[in-house]
Amino acid sequence: MRKIWILGLAGILALVFSAAIWAAPYDEVLKRWQKTREFADIGDEIKITATYFSAEYIEALVQKEADDNLWTADELEMHKYQLLKTLNLDETIPVRLEFVVRGSSVHMSPFGEQVWLWVGGKRYKPVEFDPRFNFKISDKREGMVYFPRFDEKTGKDLLAGSKSVKLELSGGISHAIRAMAVDFIWDVVHDDPERLFAGQSGARLEMDRLIKRLARLNQEKDECEQKLNELDSEIATIEARMKELQVQ
Structure with missing residues (x-):
C-alpha cells in the first residue's frame, strides 16, 4: 500500500511541476527548495533535480493548487490533509528526486x-523510496525518497535545532559524474514543520496519529497481559510443587 502511495504522489507532483508557474510567491519559494545539478562527460549527460519538502514549500504548493483550481477553504484543507498524510511528515523527511539522462543508462x-541525508553531522539512509529507482534509467524518472525524522537511538527530532540538511548522491551512479559525490544543501534554520499541523488538516492528522498510537498501546497491553498470565501460571506451578516437597 505504501508503494502505491509513493507512485501516486509522484504522479500528482509530476502534474504540478510540469505546469507553468505563474504565481511569483510560489516561484520564489520553489527556487529556495528545488535545486538542480548537471553533469556531462564524453557524450553522457545527467541532470538531477532535488526538491526538499519544507513547510514553506508545502504551504506554497497547496496554495498554488488551490488558486489554480479555485478550491474552497474546505477543499484546500482536504488536499493539504491528503498530501501531509502521504508525505508522512510526522515520521519522515521527504525529498523528491528527478533524473534526466542522455547517453549511457x-x-x-x-x-x-x-x-x-546529512543532518547535524550524521548521515542517514532512506527508510523508503520509489522502487523504480532500482531499475535502469535511460531517459527520465522522478519519485519520492523518505528519510527518518527521528534518531533511531535517542528518539530526537533530527530537524530540531538543525541549521541545514544535505542530500548526498553517490557519483558512481553515472559515468558523467564519475567519482564525484553530488550534494544538495538546504538552509532549514527558519523552517518550522510544526506549523503545517495547524487547522483542520492538522487536527485530522493528529487524530490519525493518536488512533495508531492507541492501537499500538493496546497491542502492547495484550502482549503484557499474556506474559503476565504465563508468569502467574508458572508461579502457581512452582508454589504447588514446593508444597508437595514440604510434605514429603
Whole structure:
C-alpha cells in the first residue's frame, strides 16, 4: 500500500511541476527548495533535480493548487490533509528526486545504498523510496525518497535545532559524474514543520496519529497481559510443587 502511495504522489507532483508557474510567491519559494545539478562527460549527460519538502514549500504548493483550481477553504484543507498524510511528515523527511539522462543508462540499484541525508553531522539512509529507482534509467524518472525524522537511538527530532540538511548522491551512479559525490544543501534554520499541523488538516492528522498510537498501546497491553498470565501460571506451578516437597 505504501508503494502505491509513493507512485501516486509522484504522479500528482509530476502534474504540478510540469505546469507553468505563474504565481511569483510560489516561484520564489520553489527556487529556495528545488535545486538542480548537471553533469556531462564524453557524450553522457545527467541532470538531477532535488526538491526538499519544507513547510514553506508545502504551504506554497497547496496554495498554488488551490488558486489554480479555485478550491474552497474546505477543499484546500482536504488536499493539504491528503498530501501531509502521504508525505508522512510526522515520521519522515521527504525529498523528491528527478533524473534526466542522455547517453549511457544510469544504474542505481541498490538505491538505498546510493543516497543519504546529512543532518547535524550524521548521515542517514532512506527508510523508503520509489522502487523504480532500482531499475535502469535511460531517459527520465522522478519519485519520492523518505528519510527518518527521528534518531533511531535517542528518539530526537533530527530537524530540531538543525541549521541545514544535505542530500548526498553517490557519483558512481553515472559515468558523467564519475567519482564525484553530488550534494544538495538546504538552509532549514527558519523552517518550522510544526506549523503545517495547524487547522483542520492538522487536527485530522493528529487524530490519525493518536488512533495508531492507541492501537499500538493496546497491542502492547495484550502482549503484557499474556506474559503476565504465563508468569502467574508458572508461579502457581512452582508454589504447588514446593508444597508437595514440604510434605514429603
